[in-house]
Amino acid sequence: MSRRTYSDPIFTLTTGPVDAYPAVLRALSRPVLYDYDPAFLEQYEATNAKVRQVFHTTAPPVILQGEPVLGLEAAAASLIAKNDVVLNLVSGVYGKGFGFWAARYAKELVELEVPYNEVLTADAVADMLKKRPDIAIVSICHHDTPSGTVNPVAQIGAVVREAGRLLIVDSVSAFGGMEVLPETCCADIFVTGPNKCLGCPPGLSLLHVSEAAWEKIAANPDAPTASILSISDWKQAFDASQPFPFTPSVSEIYALDAALDLYLEEGEQAVWARHALTAKACRAGIQAAGLRLWAASEAIASPTCTAVAIPDGVDEAKLRASIRARYGIVFSSGRAETLGKLTRIGHMGPTARPTYSLISVAAIAGGLQAAGVKGIDVGAGVAAAMTVIGEAQA
Numbered sequence: 001m002s003r004r005t006y007s008d009p010i011f012t013l014t015t016g017p018v019d020a021y022p023a024v025l026r027a028l029s030r031p032v033l034y035d036y037d038p039a040f041l042e043q044y045e046a047t048n049a050k051v052r053q054v055f056h057t058t059a060p061p062v063i064l065q066g067e068p069v070l071g072l073e074a075a076a077a078s079l080i081a082k083n084d085v086v087l088n089l090v091s092g093v094y095g096k097g098f099g100f101w102a103a104r105y106a107k108e109l110v111e112l113e114v115p116y117n118e119v120l121t122a123d124a125v126a127d128m129l130k131k132r133p134d135i136a137i138v139s140i141c142h143h144d145t146p147s148g149t150v151n152p153v154a155q156i157g158a159v160v161r162e163a164g165r166l167l168i169v170d171s172v173s174a175f176g177g178m179e180v181l182p183e184t185c186c187a188d189i190f191v192t193g194p195n196k197c198l199g200c201p202p203g204l205s206l207l208h209v210s211e212a213a214w215e216k217i218a219a220n221p222d223a224p225t226a227s228i229l230s231i232s233d234w235k236q237a238f239d240a241s242q243p244f245p246f247t248p249s250v251s252e253i254y255a256l257d258a259a260l261d262l263y264l265e266e267g268e269q270a271v272w273a274r275h276a277l278t279a280k281a282c283r284a285g286i287q288a289a290g291l292r293l294w295a296a297s298e299a300i301a302s303p304t305c306t307a308v309a310i311p312d313g314v315d316e317a318k319l320r321a322s323i324r325a326r327y328g329i330v331f332s333s334g335r336a337e338t339l340g341k342l343t344r345i346g347h348m349g350p351t352a353r354p355t356y357s358l359i360s361v362a363a364i365a366g367g368l369q370a371a372g373v374k375g376i377d378v379g380a381g382v383a384a385a386m387t388v389i390g391e392a393q394a
């Protein structure tokens with residue numbers, strides 16, 4: 001046996017994949033049933049019903065067999081037809097990335113872009129839709145994770161619906177960790193996954209598809225069928241009497257089912273509150289320690305991820321490596337444009353626990369202090385996070 005260089009970290013406080021819930025890991029160890037065994041068919045139908053329950057939708061959801069980038073690419077491939085003009089809203093790296101898929105299928109891609117520490121406004125979207133009546137589809141990344149900022153997706157969704165256009169929402173790192181539902185943001189295709197706030201390993205995409213989107217997909221001659229990218233192939237799969245287009249990821253379905261049970265038992269309001277409190281304590285601690293948040297204002301900072309601006313002159317990758325070595329804690333880096341500029345603390349599913357704000361703030365402030373950054377106060381940071389936790393219990 002070869003010797004390993006690294007042992008596992010003590011805490012994985014990343015923005016996905018996240019440390020899965022123990023009950024989810026136990027579910028993954030169940031025997032793998034034959035997909036047409038009646039016990040699995042019944043299980044699959046029940047899991048679909050639970051997705052519908054957490055989505056608060058009446059239409060059956062669609063579960064695709066790959067982590068959520070599959071759901072996003074499938075949404076672009078299925079909904080966008082050759083003659084469509086698409087407006088892609090960009091406030092970060094994931095929003096920008098969706099544009100590359102959209103451009104592959106659209107006649108024209110129009111983008112509305114803001115700096116990656118800010119978010120879009122519903123007014124700007126309304127103006128653009130007025131200026132360009134030929135826009136058929138709008139796409140938005142709800143919580144652009146590499147920036148830790150949250151777009152006002154409900155307001156933007158209302159503007160898009162009012163204007164009679166279709167909306168694709170990437171809510172992968174938001175759903176399950178904050179108040180958002182497919183229908184409250186008027187999403188025609190809503191994409192999320194179990195591997196962020198629901199606390200599962202990566203492997204599935206969860207989609208809500210509106211009636212209008214199904215019609216558009218049916219009318220799109222280029223919408224994929226008999227393909228891994230197909231949404232329509234899976235339209236009837238929720239129904240135990242219908243065949244699967246190909247083998248579903250049996251174990252991932254067990255894991256998802258366990259995660260949905262936890263979510264439903266705890267109650268969505270309590271789950272969202274636990275994410276919000278963890279992030280609030282982190283933000284207070286980070287600022288009291290003498291650091292800055294990446295988000296231009298606290299109002300747009302995410303409840304599922306706190307992005308900490310790293311002071312000039314500090315090598316962010318070395319900082320995370322030193323934090324892992326010293327404290328056994330793993331955080332996320334930025335991505336693309338935000339890489340090297342910020343460190344992200346994830347508050348997702350099992351890691352959305354206010355207590356984790358204490359070790360997160362201590363580790364980041366401690367790591368910077370050890371790197372020789374002046375003006376860092378570890379104690380003040382931890383005390384501020386504790387105050388927020390204490391106030392919530394009063």
Ligand SMILES: *Cc1c(COP(=O)(O)O)cnc(C)c1O
Pocket residue numbers: 016017067068069094141143144145170171172173196
């Ligand atoms: C995690 C995430 C996805 C899924 O992409 P991966 O990087 O492959 O995990 C998509 N959109 C957003 C906003 C995400 O946070």
